[in-house]
Amino acid sequence: MSRIILQPSGNKDAREHYDDTILNPVGVNSISNFLSDKEKNIISKIYPNNKLFIWGVTPGGNNISKWNKINQGDVTLFSKDKRIYSSGVTTYKFQNKDLALFLWDKNSKNQTWEYIYLLDEIKTHNIPYVDFNRCIGYKENYVIQGFNVLDKEKSEKVLNRFNLFSDTYIEEIDVSYFNKISLDLDITEQSYTGLRRLEQGFLRKNLFKNHTLFSCCCCKKEYPVSFLVAAHIKKRSHCNNKEKLDENIVIPLCKFGCDELYEKGVLVVQNGEFTSSRKNENENIKLYIDSIKDKRCNYYDTNTSEYFGWHYDFYN
Ligand SMILES: [Zn+2]
Structure with a gap:
């Protein structure tokens, strides 16, 4: 902390x-x-x-x-x-x-x-x-x-x-320490908030390392990391504890649309490529996704394909 x-x-x-x-x-x-x-x-x-x-x-x-x-x-x-x-x-x-x-x-x-x-x-x-x-x-x-x-x-x-937390610079968090306290603690409302911040910090740190600029893995545009989300590939509320702490559970998505679309399930990854889900009926959203030239998802690999598959199935 x-x-x-x-x-x-x-x-x-x-x-x-x-x-x-x-x-x-x-x-x-x-x-x-x-x-x-x-x-x-x-x-x-x-x-x-x-x-x-x-x-x-x-x-x-x-x-x-x-x-x-x-x-x-x-x-x-x-x-x-x-x-x-x-x-x-x-x-x-x-x-x-x-x-x-x-x-x-x-x-x-x-x-x-x-x-x-x-x-x-x-x-x-x-x-x-x-x-x-x-x-x-x-x-x-x-x-x-x-x-x-x-x-x-x-x-x-x-x-x-005084609301002084940084989204960009996060302390290195040791996974064994995180595991221990997340198991030990009685989850009161207050410690829950602290733990969530710790978990989110752990995942952000693993994803962005020391970079302050980073690319959205969907639209491929580079932004200051405070404009990027460490987005759960598989919905966090459906992850078990092991999955929640897996550093492969998150991908960098921008706040300018990609994160929101993925979160709502209208943007999905199929066979390693971003695509519109069947759920999407909005023409402008379809245009947004169509406008992305390089639809490859560089985070799609053997560590993440199951998580992407879960998300695809959940929203199709
Ligand atoms: Zn983006």
């Missing part, structure tokens, strides 16, 4: 860094000398336009152990003057002293902000501390001090209350 990172940024250094590397994203070309090939490869998938939002913390205090807890999908809250003024979703992290020196130089203690994490989906907010404090049960006059990572329970409250 994603966590909340608190990042007060009222002091002079932090204000400057926010200007230098968040408000003004950094071009990959200007820092590529500092990155390994592996890092460049990962970053190019996450940031196809090559503009990075970069943040970092110094090794001072307990910062390193806190930084170690950060994962992809964690949401950073920037705050100053008793309010949270922006948020960003963590995409990737790495330690790099030379890069930090290049970007931000050193502080008065001769340290640099070398524990770096990259952000995306920067959003502005105006959340007074008092609202934040109420949400997690802090005293109303509490002031966020210092870089910190909230525990899972508090993070969940803040993510829900």
Whole structure:
């Protein structure tokens, strides 16, 4: 589950860094000398336009152990003057002293902000501390001090209350962990919602990996992944637990029509090709499906053919 990172940024250094590397994203070309090939490869998938939002913390205090807890999908809250003024979703992290020196130089203690994490989906907010404090049960006059990572329970409250979840960046979820908690938990309404989010996150992560742009497997158009659904090939409500956790159960479909048509069963896959189902009587829907030039479904294989077959039979 994603966590909340608190990042007060009222002091002079932090204000400057926010200007230098968040408000003004950094071009990959200007820092590529500092990155390994592996890092460049990962970053190019996450940031196809090559503009990075970069943040970092110094090794001072307990910062390193806190930084170690950060994962992809964690949401950073920037705050100053008793309010949270922006948020960003963590995409990737790495330690790099030379890069930090290049970007931000050193502080008065001769340290640099070398524990770096990259952000995306920067959003502005105006959340007074008092609202934040109420949400997690802090005293109303509490002031966020210092870089910190909230525990899972508090993070969940803040993510829900201020609607900060990302569709694009999702924490890596271990299938055995997921299996265990989904079996152990008493399914109350609240834990059910959390589990569904975890399951959906697990499947999205497996499907989209670190890509932020991805193609709809029906119309073949490329979109930001927030416009794509990890759509169940076989209706989820008809899947057993094993099928629900099978990473082959989902395909990428766009929100511009393909997902809706497949979900409603007017679009089906027959012998590996998208086609109109018999159920469809609407001429415009038929035209939409006819207009797709390449009707092959690249996700049709021995792992998925039964799921596609189930869907076809269900709607024909
Ligand atoms: Zn599509």
